[in-house]
Amino acid sequence: QKEVEQDPGPLSVPEGAIVSLNCTYSNSAFQYFMWYRQYSRKGPELLMYTYSSGNKEDGRFTAQVDKSSKYISLFIRDSQPSDSATYLCAMIRGADGLTFGKGTHLIIQP
């Protein structure tokens, strides 16, 4: 079983829809959780960062962590064509570097 599982998609939704992106993980030692966004032929950029279970909101984006279920989510409200990108979850345990999911390719149709 991989440490971090993420559906690669593609996930295609119409503009204005609510998008739900998810990751599951197997190691309960993961403590910090992040979402990175990667546009085509660019490097990933940090979008959201959370530590504790619960929700964190930033504009149209909400990150949700459920440590008991080992499940994290990213919600995008009022999705825009500019949100079309690959979204990678990432998490850290101890002093290790980031462990990334493979990413979900999201397409927002105008």
Added chain:
Amino acid sequence: DAGVIQSPRHEVTEMGQEVTLRCKPISGHDYLFWYRQTMMRGLELLIYFNNNVPIDDSGMPEDRFSAKMPNASFSTLKIQPSEPRDSAVYFCASSPTSGRTSKLFFGEGSRLTVL
């Protein structure tokens, strides 16, 4: 401010050739990371440095790969000899503090194709 700068952006080479990828981190960042991204395996951490010292190279796939950071503003990732399975996008990232709680700033990547 300039971000993380990587060169070359694209490299096409033949099997057996030496490949050198270069990275200039953001000034003042103490941590530098090298990642490899493929469709099959996603983003994999190869090695990271703290204050120019290699801390964890357990992700380096084999002895053909080596990385150096001679000073705070420059790092190289070398593959010798290169093989077709090394074809991937290689990212350099820097961070002002440990990646544990800090934001990683990625470069735009070096796309390597080994024929």
